[in-house]
């Protein structure tokens with residue numbers, strides 16, 4: 008129940024409303040002070056970040072893993088502007104975050120007050136919803152509206168602007184008492200019509216070569232069990248997108264790995280791509296069919312029928328005309344499975360052995376092709392060897408996080424999900440550098456008892472060094488693997504392919520990342536011998552925090568289609 012005490016301030020009422028929504032953590036840095044003080048007073052824990060970019064990304068990692076809405080708080084003006092990047096990532100990646108942002112006092116608006124800025128305009132492009140509260144009695148309405156906007160439909164960020172004087176004002180009792188708990192997501196579960204599902208069930212039964220491409224929406228909707236059951240019952244081969252990785256167990260004989268731009272030499276995609284080319288029915292689930300996820304929209308044959316299950320009707324038909332199944336992934340898949348019990352799946356079962364054999368050959372070809380690099384003893388160390396050592400320690404309980412650039416690609420292309428529902432968290436919404444460490448810290452807040460490992464490049468890590476102190480202070484033991492190749496790897500290689508040369512930004516001066524970590528109280532080691540990797544990775548997962556700086560080969564790059572011609576010529 009909302010507190011009815013007439014003597015509470017708006018800030019105190021906000022804290023009580025947050026508690027009603029089940030909020031346990033606020034990623035903040037003291038501001039808005041009245042709100043944070045009130046929240047801490049009732050047991051909501053502040054995870055105090057060092058910089059707002061990072062606090063927003065922590066709230067993002069927390070929301071992705073916990074199934075709850077992430078809450079981040081910040082000061083007005085410059086602090087608010089630093090929330091734009093993480094909210095933009097959350098918007099593109101469909102992650103619910105409520106940002107509580109202070110605003111100048113109501114009677115000082117538009118007078119060049121200290122740190123005044125048009126924050127409605129600031130957040131309009133990077134949130135689903137932004138409002139400024141001006142009437143104390145309406146605070147319950149507005150907080151609830153922010154949570155509803157974040158957690159409903161296609162989830163995303165919402166910003167609530169809170170004038171500093173409003174927070175100190177007395178919170179008069181609202182006309183209507185609110186009691187709903189809106190802090191989890193997805194808030195609603197909608198499903199397609201029975202007619203549409205029956206049509207798709209018939210198409211699946213009759214198709215010659217149907218496939219599923221599962222996106223991040225399967226994780227958002229908590230639909231991994233339903234997808235695993237569908238894969239099994241209807242004998243459907245499943246690819247995932249980058250963001251969908253872990254939606255299925257990649258050791259299942261009908262799992263064909265991640266589809267996207269990893270199709271060059273020494274990739275799985277190079278083989279598995281054939282299955283997509285041959286498909287006559289493609290079932291997309293929870294994907295925005297983005298450029299990276301489709302290798303620049305090349306991968307789905309124009310001759311194939313496309314079915315698209317998505318909670319966001321606007322995504323259906325954006326890049327591929329499709330049979331529209333608008334709905335939450337879990338509800339829609341459950342309903343599709345029910346519809347499939349009413350059709351004859353003999354054709355699907357009859358094709359299973361062939362498909363399994365085919366997919367086994369893809370994985371075998373991939374293993375053979377990459378054998379030299381995954382077993383390489385060379386120094387500097389091959390990143391594929393780092394991933395192979397990590398793979399040996401993975402269980403379905405480990406959350407693997409990556410930064411943008413090559414670390415994402417090594418994680419998504421070289422690791423193999425051990426269970427359906429295993430999480431691989433990557434900033435693929437906008438692919439921004441610097442998200443790896445804060446996403447991992449947020450994931451650790453959500454799952455304190457389970458190992459979280461972040462793989463980051465040295466360029467991306469430089470955006471987030473300061474949060475090592477946060478990790479230590481807040482006792483959030485993450486294992487951070489820094490792939491130190493001394494360069495902005497993707498930048499150098501992409502420029503080389505496109506221009507034949509690269510700019511002077513690409514090489515760094517030498518940085519001792521282990522010393523940096525130790526200076527913040529985080530144990531650290533620099534690894535130059537690949538034979539030592541397993542020991543330290545194990546140690547990190549067992550008793551982190553630990554920063555493992557791996558001296559990696561600057562000549563190594565993931566098998567992206569962009570480099571395929573160059574790699575084939577080599």
Ligand SMILES: Cc1ncc(C[n+]2csc(CCOP(=O)(O)OP(=O)(O)O)c2C)c(N)n1
Pocket residue numbers: 411412413414438439440441463464465466467468490492494495496497498
């Ligand atoms: C915030 C941001 N700035 C710039 C870029 C452009 N960019 C993409 S990859 C990359 C190089 C990253 O280098 P590093 O983190 O060391 O990873 P590596 O490729 O070397 O493994 C750059 C600059 C970006 N994606 N995000």
Ligand SMILES: [Mg+2]
Pocket residue numbers: 464465466490491492493494495496
């Ligand atoms: Mg680098």
